[in-house]
Amino acid sequence: MFLAICLPGPVLLTVALTLDPPLPPAEFWGMLAGDVLITIVGVGFGVLGLRLVTRSRRDARRLATAGVAATAEILTVAHHLGGEDPGLELHLRISGPGFAPFGADTIRPDDPALVPGAILTAVVDPADRLFRIT
Structure with a gap:
């Protein structure tokens, strides 16, 4: 391509x-x-x-090799209007075994289930806090 x-x-x-x-x-x-x-x-x-x-x-x-299972709690939700696909900007607190909890932001497609207080599953590389919401 x-x-x-x-x-x-x-x-x-x-x-x-x-x-x-x-x-x-x-x-x-x-x-x-x-x-x-x-x-x-x-x-x-x-x-x-x-x-x-x-x-x-x-x-x-x-x-896939170094990631550990974690949870991501949604702290705040805001509308994200940038780019071609509007969605939601989430401020998260990510926590799990083997690393200190940390805050992160991500953009997700619009979904009524994404509200403050909701818990999402995540995978985190504790070495550099790289994460993926699953």
């Missing part, structure tokens, strides 16, 4: 350089500048997306 994001710029750049008959100079330089810009933006988004997915997979593996 990330390769598909990176490819249009180099493909258009190759087409611009190998057109027969060649474009007039003004059109050639305009096309070349646009293709370079598309290449930079596409590769930037592709690399960013790949890093986010890689980090997410790494965190999931770490929680």
Whole structure:
């Protein structure tokens, strides 16, 4: 998927350089500048997306191997309007065996069961407080 994001710029750049008959100079330089810009933006988004997915997979593996069962009590609930999918911003107190309780915030899809005082199950890596609500 990330390769598909990176490819249009180099493909258009190759087409611009190998057109027969060649474009007039003004059109050639305009096309070349646009293709370079598309290449930079596409590769930037592709690399960013790949890093986010890689980090997410790494965190999931770490929680699967070093995670301990925990509980997350919802302290406060607020509407979260940022991004494309509005939801709820939860302030949690996460506690469990092997680590001191700590506070954390997370964004969850809108659900009527998410109210202050509700208890959710979680998995926590005590070494760095990485958590996942299950």
